[in-house]
Amino acid sequence: MNRLYVVGMGPGGYEKMTVEAQTVLTGCEVIAGYTVYVDLLKDKFPDKQYLVTGMKKEIERCRMAFQSAMAGRTTAMICSGDAGIYGMAGILLEMGEDYPQVEISVVAGVTAAVSGAAVLGAPLGHDFAVISLSDLLTPWDKIELRLRYAAMSDFAVCLYNPSSTKRRDYLQRACRIILEYQSPNTVCGFVRNIGRNGEEYEIMTLDRLERTQVDMFTTVFIGNSQTKKIGDRMVTPRGYEILPSIEHEQ
Secondary structure (H helix, E strand, O other): OEEEEEEEOEOOOHHHOOHHHHHHHHHOOEEEEEHHHHHHHOOOOOOOEEEEEOOOOHHHHHHHHHHHHHOOOOEEEEEOEOOOOOOOHHHHHHHHHHOOOEEEEEEOOOOHHHHHHHHHEEOOOOOEEEEEOOOOOOOHHHHHHHHHHHHHOOOEEEEEOOOOOOOOOHHHHHHHHHHOOOOOOOEEEEEEOOOOOOOEEEEEEHHHHOOOOOOOOEEEEEOOOOOEEEOOEEEOOOOOOOOOOOOOOO
């Protein structure tokens, strides 16, 4: 059986990749992926053949990967974060019906909600929603509805794809919706370039976030009504009762 892996490579840095992902990529002959992600890997896997396409060429990239696997070469399709969360696993499995001779294996990775949360502290310590603000494949009215119900339900919210050159005001629009249900003082944060050179983060209030410009390499975290800032960390409590420590007399 011809083998095609779809591998979540995590936030980008080699040390952030799972051991399983490293093992699979080491054993593959061919690695397919989006230009930016391939560039992050080439130094660590210089002996591989690479199949590269730019943005909005996902279907073409998948066909190239299937053709490589059909030729008997063990092939991996890489994704940032996790392969199944806004990744390539879904489209490969859909297209795989036309390639019954290829066995597809999904290798999990660390998605931005998880890796970004670790940078900020514990912003997703309780129930949360993950919503992408990209309307390339999802209409804005559906995105707006999801934002509205998440805010009404007092979920902490993690926003993927919060802004781009063509969507410069989408984060502001999302914040305005959430501000209809949450306090302007709600604790929020963002992380840029998670796990890569230039990583930076900031914690702020929701009303300030509404006035903040970010880019497509940023993941945004909006707390719920219980989220708080502790030192330089963002924490959404699970609800444990923390009892005061008792010092025993000697």
